[in-house]
Amino acid sequence: MPNIKFSEAITEALREEMERDEKVFVMGEDVSTPSVSPLTAELAERFGTARVRNTPISELGFTGAAVGAAMAGYRPVLDMRLVDFTLVAMDPIANQAPKLRYMLGGQVSIPLVIRTPQGGGVQNGPTHGQALESWFMKIPGLKVAVPSDAADAKGLLKTAIRDDNPVIFTEYRSLYPSVGPVPEGDVAIPFGKAAVKREGSDITLIGVGSEVPHCLEAAEALASDGISAEVVDPRTISPLDTEGLAASVSKTGRCVVAEQGHLHGGVGAEIAAALQAMLFGSLKAPIERVAALNTPIPVQPKMEAFVLPSVEKITAAARKALDYA
Amino acid sequence: MPESKGTFRKEKLGEMYRTMVRIRRFEEMAQELFEKGGIIRGGIHVSAGQEACSVGVCSALNNEDAILTTHRGHGHSIAKGTRLPEMMAELFGKVTGLCHAKGGSMHIADVSKGHYGAHSIVGSNMPMAAGIGLAFQFNGRGQVAVPFFGDGASNQGAFHESMNLCAIWKLPVVFFCENNHFASSTRADYSTSVEDISTRAQGYGSPGITVDGMDVLAVHEAVAEAVKRARAGEGPTLIEAKTYRYYGHSRLDKKFGSYRDEAEWNKWKARDPLTVAEKLFGLTETEIEGHQAAVEKELAEAVAFAEASPEPEPEMALEDIFG
Ligand SMILES: Cc1ncc(C[n+]2csc(CCOP(=O)(O)OP(=O)(O)O)c2C)c(N)n1
Numbered sequence: 001m002p003n004i005k006f007s008e009a010i011t012e013a014l015r016e017e018m019e020r021d022e023k024v025f026v027m028g029e030d031v032s033t034p035s036v037s038p039l040t041a042e043l044a045e046r047f048g049t050a051r052v053r054n055t056p057i058s059e060l061g062f063t064g065a066a067v068g069a070a071m072a073g074y075r076p077v078l079d080m081r082l083v084d085f086t087l088v089a090m091d092p093i094a095n096q097a098p099k100l101r102y103m104l105g106g107q108v109s110i111p112l113v114i115r116t117p118q119g120g121g122v123q124n125g126p127t128h129g130q131a132l133e134s135w136f137m138k139i140p141g142l143k144v145a146v147p148s149d150a151a152d153a154k155g156l157l158k159t160a161i162r163d164d165n166p167v168i169f170t171e172y173r174s175l176y177p178s179v180g181p182v183p184e185g186d187v188a189i190p191f192g193k194a195a196v197k198r199e200g201s202d203i204t205l206i207g208v209g210s211e212v213p214h215c216l217e218a219a220e221a222l223a224s225d226g227i228s229a230e231v232v233d234p235r236t237i238s239p240l241d242t243e244g245l246a247a248s249v250s251k252t253g254r255c256v257v258a259e260q261g262h263l264h265g266g267v268g269a270e271i272a273a274a275l276q277a278m279l280f281g282s283l284k285a286p287i288e289r290v291a292a293l294n295t296p297i298p299v300q301p302k303m304e305a306f307v308l309p310s311v312e313k314i315t316a317a318a319r320k321a322l323d324y325a
Numbered sequence: 326m327p328e329s330k331g332t333f334r335k336e337k338l339g340e341m342y343r344t345m346v347r348i349r350r351f352e353e354m355a356q357e358l359f360e361k362g363g364i365i366r367g368g369i370h371v372s373a374g375q376e377a378c379s380v381g382v383c384s385a386l387n388n389e390d391a392i393l394t395t396h397r398g399h400g401h402s403i404a405k406g407t408r409l410p411e412m413m414a415e416l417f418g419k420v421t422g423l424c425h426a427k428g429g430s431m432h433i434a435d436v437s438k439g440h441y442g443a444h445s446i447v448g449s450n451m452p453m454a455a456g457i458g459l460a461f462q463f464n465g466r467g468q469v470a471v472p473f474f475g476d477g478a479s480n481q482g483a484f485h486e487s488m489n490l491c492a493i494w495k496l497p498v499v500f501f502c503e504n505n506h507f508a509s510s511t512r513a514d515y516s517t518s519v520e521d522i523s524t525r526a527q528g529y530g531s532p533g534i535t536v537d538g539m540d541v542l543a544v545h546e547a548v549a550e551a552v553k554r555a556r557a558g559e560g561p562t563l564i565e566a567k568t569y570r571y572y573g574h575s576r577l578d579k580k581f582g583s584y585r586d587e588a589e590w591n592k593w594k595a596r597d598p599l600t601v602a603e604k605l606f607g608l609t610e611t612e613i614e615g616h617q618a619a620v621e622k623e624l625a626e627a628v629a630f631a632e633a634s635p636e637p638e639p640e641m642a643l644e645d646i647f648g
């Protein structure tokens with residue numbers, strides 16, 4: 001299996017899907033400019049600027065237009081540059097795309113993918129450094145993929161593009177340079193199937209997106225103390241593979257859920273609620289959560305680090321769950 | 326030369342020129358510090374080349390008037406009188422920064438000077454400017470609000486909705502568009518349906534005018550006229566200033582991206598707003614050097630203040646969420 005970067009995996013998936021299906025096209029601000037959009041610019045060269053289309057700064061307009069094009073049989077893949085900018089386009093994202101099929105009694109489908117690079121740790125501040133997957137997971141009719149490594153990025157993006165429903169495809173920018181083995185050929189990864197990223201028996205660390213590598217590091221740190229941690233990645237949070245997550249936690253009896261989004265109303269709240277309902281009798285400790293503190297993301301690096309989750313915070317939460325009598 | 330030039334006192338012209346130098350040097354210094362790494366926190370977007378816009382606008386406003394700026398807001402901030410040491414400290418991520426290091430370059434604000442913030446979501450400042458205009462209309466003290474925005478932002482729905490609101494309610498707002506010809510790497514002649522963005526005012530029954538954004542007096546004249554209308558309760562004006570940014574879009578972007586070449590850059594640089602002002606104002610070599618030396622001193626003090634200031638305690642991240 002070749003080792004490639006997370007960012008290259010995204011480009012590969014887009015290229016292969018555009019080759020496979022001429023209805024797939026890419027739209028967004030500066031998508032064909034190499035210095036700004038290294039992931040999509042080479043696609044513009046290959047497929048032309050009609051299919052890899054620069055837009056004005058008109059998020060509401062071009063997202064609404066993508067919903068229309070999807071209704072009319074095309075498969076747009078939007079590049080939102082940052083998830084923060086989706087907030088300018090929330091009507092088509094939250095009101096239209098996920099509800100149209102339902103409202104129109106199944107007459108239309110909306111095969112739309114919205115790629116939303118996101119995340120903090122780069123001093124981009126309150127309106128350019130958020131992680132918002134939990135916002136989207138509560139909208140019926142939207143699917144939400146949150147890949148954590150190169151193989152999942154490629155496989156899940158292929159599935160997203162082939163899906164006949166709107167999909168928010170979250171890309172943590174901190175993961176772009178990360179390298180991992182990616183299977184060759186046409187490997188699409190089904191939605192709603194969690195993956196065990198490291199096996200263990202004492203505690204389950206469930207990571208979302210950027211926090212999967214952090215959980216793997218935390219597992220390593222715990223291993224040096226003789227603790228065996230299992231790391232599980234839900235990969236899509238809508239649909240959410242509660243069975244898959246429960247299978248691990250029923251084995252270990254202890255669990256930490258880590259995500260970069262804000263604690264309040266986060267993905268971890270949904271996961272913890274599901275797990276306690278499924279496994280109440282067999283849990284050995286309360287489920288711990290690690291997430292961003294409930295504040296906007298400050299620019300200043302020390303304050304930002306204080307707010308965001310980290311390997312240390314995950315490790316500490318795991319120890320707390322392990323120490324619970 | 327605009328007729329009213331004679332009405333400017335020599336000191337006012339000198340102050341306008343000095344502010345332009347202050348902006349130019351602040352931007353050059355910010356860029357240099359940014360490139361060194363580890364000093365400036367967060368991204369920056371510098372406005373060198375666009376000084377005549379900042380100064381032309383703010384010289385036509387009072388302290389009680391409001392501006393709302395953008396990600397590329399250092400120049401506007403300085404022209405509105407924003408305190409330099411605290412502004413530099415904000416860029417340095419220090420606790421003495423205007424926003425206590427939470428907002429960084431893209432969110433500079435100094436409300437005491439009528440500066441209601443840099444707003445980094447493109448287009449977001451215009452509806453807020455309409456609201457400040459509404460408050461000013463309620464106040465009845467003749468204040469005016471000016472949102473600065475780019476050619477790129479003029480393609481956001483927020484611009485169009487705000488223009489209409491201000492027009493129907495006759496709000497005291499002057500929409501000031503700096504058409505520097507690019508939104509990141511996208512050329513305005515691709516992204517924008519009209520050549521002169523000012524013509525978009527027609528759709529809102531409001532006056533629109535295009536001015537030479539490299540000529541500080543031309544900008545000043547146009548804004549002064551629009552401010553007069555606004556104060557008189559006659560509603561908004563859209564002013565478009567044609568200008569040019571000398572540096573790349575932001576931290577990742579080189580000076581000459583794939584979207585522009587050196588010849589175009591040189592053409593604009595030949596009409597540098599500082600040189601244009603020097604000629605217009607008839608400044609002598611000695612006067613120019615005097616302004617430059619004064620600015621160097623101010624900036625050195627600002628940097629020294631920023632350097633000497635402490636970083637915030639991490640727990641301060643939890644402050645100011647609610648009032
Ligand atoms: C809603 C939104 N979309 C995209 C961006 C990313 N972005 C920041 S600045 C910029 C270009 C803005 O162009 P323009 O309005 O012409 O201002 P200029 O940079 O030229 O000063 C873009 C696309 C953003 N900050 N907000």
Ligand SMILES: [Mg+2]
Nearest residue numbers: 475476507508
């Ligand atoms: Mg511009």
